[in-house]
Amino acid sequence: MSTYRQRLKEVVAARGNLCVGIDPHANLLSSWGMPLTASGLETYCRTIVDALGETVAVFKPQAAFFEVYGSAGMAVLERVLADIRAAGALSIVDAKRGDIGSTMEAYAEAYLGKDSPLAGDAVTLSPYLGFGSLMPAFERAVAFDKGVYVLARTSNPEGGQVQLALGRGGSVAQEVVDAAKELNTRARTRAIGLVVGGTHGSLGIDVSDFNGSILVPGIGAQGGRMEDLPGLFGAAFDNVLPMVGRGILQAGPDAEALRRRVSTFLAE
Numbered sequence: 001m002s003t004y005r006q007r008l009k010e011v012v013a014a015r016g017n018l019c020v021g022i023d024p025h026a027n028l029l030s031s032w033g034m035p036l037t038a039s040g041l042e043t044y045c046r047t048i049v050d051a052l053g054e055t056v057a058v059f060k061p062q063a064a065f066f067e068v069y070g071s072a073g074m075a076v077l078e079r080v081l082a083d084i085r086a087a088g089a090l091s092i093v094d095a096k097r098g099d100i101g102s103t104m105e106a107y108a109e110a111y112l113g114k115d116s117p118l119a120g121d122a123v124t125l126s127p128y129l130g131f132g133s134l135m136p137a138f139e140r141a142v143a144f145d146k147g148v149y150v151l152a153r154t155s156n157p158e159g160g161q162v163q164l165a166l167g168r169g170g171s172v173a174q175e176v177v178d179a180a181k182e183l184n185t186r187a188r189t190r191a192i193g194l195v196v197g198g199t200h201g202s203l204g205i206d207v208s209d210f211n212g213s214i215l216v217p218g219i220g221a222q223g224g225r226m227e228d229l230p231g232l233f234g235a236a237f238d239n240v241l242p243m244v245g246r247g248i249l250q251a252g253p254d255a256e257a258l259r260r261r262v263s264t265f266l267a268e
């Protein structure tokens with residue numbers, strides 16, 4: 001199998017550079033006329049993948065909204081991941097996992113394991129317990145041609161409190177960027193990506209020579225704009241994967257309306 005980075009490049013070249021968030025907010029389910037049950041959740045997700053699965057490059061299901069429905073919700077997540085794969089798109093499971101190394105082994109197996117039903121093409125990780133504690137996930141990503149996205153500079157206004165705090169050589173976020181870059185250089189598969197929000201006037205970190213994919217949430221409902229991304233990311237712009245959730249989902253459930261909204265974001 002090709003590496004995550006190779007698959008990402010291919011699908012983006014064919015379908016355009018956009019990741020659509022699958023965020024089953026209760027208010028969206030209700031406005032789409034779907035019940036707040038695991039079955040409503042499944043209809044909602046399948047409506048999105050049926051409408052966009054063959055045109056959008058990447059989907060990012062947000063695990064929290066599936067956990068709300070317990071084991072039935074997690075079973076829906078498994079099926080949605082299979083649907084995304086069958087449609088020829090890639091998936092990033094937004095689970096933001098991170099723990100001490102021994103527990104991290106289990107999270108890594110769940111979300112990046114070779115045959116795990118909850119494994120997509122990539123998963124989001126939180127480095128709050130130390131970048132090195134995520135090593136079990138990095139190892140599996142390299143071994144099984146998957147990707148990971150480590151939170152560096154998140155889109156929310158509170159994130160700077162921790163991420164822009166000064167660490168040993170610069171900000172905490174910059175340490176994450178530099179550590180991810182170094183591991184990518186060593187492993188050569190470029191499996192390690194970053195999450196950097198598109199909501200900031202300036203990033204406050206230097207990602208100009210980062211050598212992996214950069215997932216950029218915050219576009220649309222959170223106020224970030226596609227047209228600002230080239231200026232915001234500069235030399236790193238080629239590595240940027242913009243991500244939009246509610247900004248697209250609010251156009252549903254009509255399939256044609258969802259596709260039109262995707263085209264609008266891509267055109268920007």
Ligand SMILES: O=c1ccn([C@@H]2O[C@H](COP(=O)(O)O)[C@@H](O)[C@H]2O)c(=O)[nH]1
Pocket residue numbers: 021023062094153154155156195196197217218219220221222243244245246247
């Ligand atoms: O810094 C971050 C990291 C993750 N997210 C997630 O992305 C989507 C955003 O959805 P929108 O509807 O486009 O706002 C959501 O799942 C967040 O948990 C983020 O927003 N910022």
